[in-house]
Amino acid sequence: MSKLSIRETVQHINTHDFVLHCNMPLGYVPGLPILKIIHDELCLQVPFLKYKVTGQPDQTLVYPIRYTVTMTWPEKKMIGFSNLSYDPAFAQVDFSKAIGFFRHDAVKHMKKAEYRAMRDELLDQYDKVAAALLEGAEYTQEDEAHMRRLMQIIMEPSLYPLYQALDQDFYGKYLAE
């Protein structure tokens, strides 16, 4: 079994055989994953969304999450692909229209390296959650608050409703006010 962390897995997911066969249009990149429990197994759902560079600083367009890929964790067994444009729950979403801009206010002041470091730190926090759930490793309230803080800084606010629609529980734990 591959020992890749969640951060590495998300980074390399675009070259995964399964993902390649999903034939997502070019330009879709993985967003922040969602941890969920399905039939008592921990699963990682990776949403895919599109950014469009406009050439203007902080005016890069953010498009809605359109696809998701779900795998069991830590086995990384692919269990689902979803094209949300066919999902009735997302019928109101116009996937062809941008929903926000990057960089959003919370990260506007950051340099690229700072932003990347914080995003990596956030993704490393996912491993902590996984370790707590699978091996009973310590996961304190401080850890949870820290992850919540990072998540709310890194994630574009325009994506909140989509995360909420994708997973109310994960949203409730880390994103809801």
Add this chain to the structure above:
Amino acid sequence: MAKIVRNANFFKNKEELPASQAAPQAAPAPIPAAASEEKTELPEVDTAPVQLDYQMSQQVRRAIYLLREMGMDALARAAEQARAQAEKERFTVAVAGEFSRGKSTFLNAFLGNEVLPVGNLPTTALLTRIRYHEKPVLVYADGRGGKRSMPLDEKAWDGLIADPIDGNGPEGSALVGIPHPFLEKTHMELMDTPGAGDLDQERARTIGEALLSADGAIIAVSATAALSESEKLFIEQRLIARKTPFLMLILTKMDQIPMKERPMVVEYVKNKLKLWGMDIPVYLPYQVEMPDDRYQDIMGMEKVQGQLIAWMQHPERQALTQEWLKGRLSAILSTAMDALKEKQALLEGDDQQRQEKIRKKKSALSHAGVAMGKVEVEMLSRCGQCLDWIREKADESADRIAERLEYEAAMAGNLQKWWQESYPYRMKIELTNMASAMEQGVSRQIAGDSKWLNAVLEQQVKGRIDVAPAPITDKEEFSGFTARKDVKLSNIDRQRMITRAGTTVLTIAGAMLCTSLGGFTLAATMGIGTGSSLISEQVFKGRIEKQREEIKAAIRANVPELVESSLSNSSRRIKAIYDEMIGQARQQQQLWLDAQHQALENSLDPQGSKDMQALKEQMKSLQQHLDALQA
């Protein structure tokens, strides 16, 4: 095995996967390629060979003349061969594909005669050409100048088919002549090729050359394993890259697919071809029952014949052939031009400047060796990644297989029967499925790596390699599988039956005996009989559970071993494929280095301005010629 989370309420609520998380929607089916109109009688066919137009003929002649004049005899010969190929008399159609895809069976059906040997194991060892002849005849050429002619009867193929025991087959080629009206009328030559996955290096080269000379190719794909990555590689590298003018794909073995799934297979193949950007029509050569009639226009041997005739009558056939010839000539002349440019660069300037250039060139050539060394290291690293991948997949597969089989053992009614009969069969199925998945994954990685290597070679030495698809797993290795014998199982169902029968007989006998002694004794006997039945049932239940646990333990121990042994040769095969790629790359580099060194040698002792002037003239003529060709 999957890990279970410790706190299922961590995210408050469990969530089921929404129904929408299903497989991606299939792409819309492409419109079937236009098939020729239905006709039982063959239409009149123009069988005249392609006539190069005057301008093209002149261009070829001039190119050959120029190359000879420049002393580039090898390139001149290549141009002559290309012209002969374009003007050949027969329209040649190759039937190609991986082994055991029903190529020979298709040709037999096409010709309505058992002309070619067929079998479940790869049988076609020889490249076989089939032409019209008044009497059935088989001519075998051994490849060393020897020829043997014999009547085409049952014994004709003795010794000429692949030996399924040691895999060896004869070398050379066979020519079959048969009195077939289609071949007579069309002057067509059909070519049966050995399965692509079944080739050693020499045969791979032979089939490559044969396909290079084909006007069209029929790609045989089995409906039971349609379009693997290695088949894609084969079509791309052997047919499309070599500009085979006409292509069609036939789906064989459709009868082995359940009827309701047949349309899905056809659509899958069409969609996959579309996805790969290949505009190739698909045909079903045999009449098979389909749930509806939407495939009538691509079904039946006469539709395949119609497509072949359409190829021959294609108004652009001559243009396509000339286009092919232009491409070949351009490539040959470009190679010549590169060599001349190299020579010119070295001849320019005064003696001192030339010496400096030569020194730099020598240094660059020695660096080219180092750069190639780096490429080799990178390829070895990619090979390592491929081996890691297969190892990882093997571990995952072992877990999954064991999990499934343990579940089946838990559900089995008669454990002894399941262990002795179902388990070996299920294990074989699981291993075969695993091998198939591995094949696809590895083929994809190899395809990617060969693409990368070709891009590097193109840039560094202006060359490219061909990677013949080769299987990395061997289903024969699974057939020797036997279940482990260290689980001793008794037939508990049988023992239970015997015990039940015994208890019943004793109870009845006791009851009958006691009837004569009085009612109370009878009741006691019945009670004892029932009690002993219940006790024995409990004992048997315990024994069954114990057996089940033993079997589960055996599966857990057994599966990883079997997965390991079934893949024992795969790593070796993968390594061989990468070694082959590296070897071919080395050869390409050597060719390029030789040419460069030759140019260097020529420039060491120049004949002054006279030599330079002549070179410039040659380059000018060549460039004009190239421009004319590419116009």
